[in-house]
Amino acid sequence: xxxxxxxxxxxxxxxxxxxxxxxxxxxxxxxxxxxxxxxxxxxxxxxxxxxxxxxxxxxxxxxxxxxxxxxxxxxxxxxxxxxxxxxxxxxxxxxxxxxxxxxxxxxxxxxxxxxxxxxxxxxxxxxxxxxxxxxxxxxxxxxxxxxxxxxxxxxxxxxxxxxxx
Numbered sequence: 001x002x003x004x005x006x007x008x009x010x011x012x013x014x015x016x017x018x019x020x021x022x023x024x025x026x027x028x029x030x031x032x033x034x035x036x037x038x039x040x041x042x043x044x045x046x047x048x049x050x051x052x053x054x055x056x057x058x059x060x061x062x063x064x065x066x067x068x069x070x071x072x073x074x075x076x077x078x079x080x081x082x083x084x085x086x087x088x089x090x091x092x093x094x095x096x097x098x099x100x101x102x103x104x105x106x107x108x109x110x111x112x113x114x115x116x117x118x119x120x121x122x123x124x125x126x127x128x129x130x131x132x133x134x135x136x137x138x139x140x141x142x143x144x145x146x147x148x149x150x151x152x153x154x155x156x157x158x159x160x161x162x163x164x165x
Contacts, residue, residue: 051153
């Protein structure tokens with residue numbers, strides 16, 4: 001079982017195991033915001049199984065470089081939809097082919113279905129007369145550094161959209 005940890009400012013900080021979350025709550029370092037399932041019984045009390053916890057003190061997050069470009073990250077950024085036709089994407093395409101000087105950057109990579117990837121081949125969009133459905137850009141926000149947020153638990157949705165401040 002995974003637990004979402006929110007910093008004192010309600011921004012996502014990490015995803016930890018159920019045991020680690022329980023330890024943070026029992027030591028008074030965090031409080032439970034959302035519970036799921038049966039409570040945990042101790043000899044002296046019953047504690048709800050934490051699904052989302054809030055740290056009592058603000059933790060300063062060290063400066064992070066931009067999110068690393070990965071195939072998985074590009075597919076996640078684009079919602080697993082082809083940037084050319086909108087169908088389900090299973091691969092990544094270089095807008096400017098690498099053989100023509102294109103690089104592996106967020107701005108040059110786009111999610112792509114196999115049919116569009118084969119049709120595009122080693123050509124540029126100008127040669128084909130294609131236009132991407134959106135302009136690819138570098139993802140922003142703290143949730144791009146927490147890989148476990150790729151598959152968030154349903155009870156986390158209120159806390160990830162910023163509605164629980």
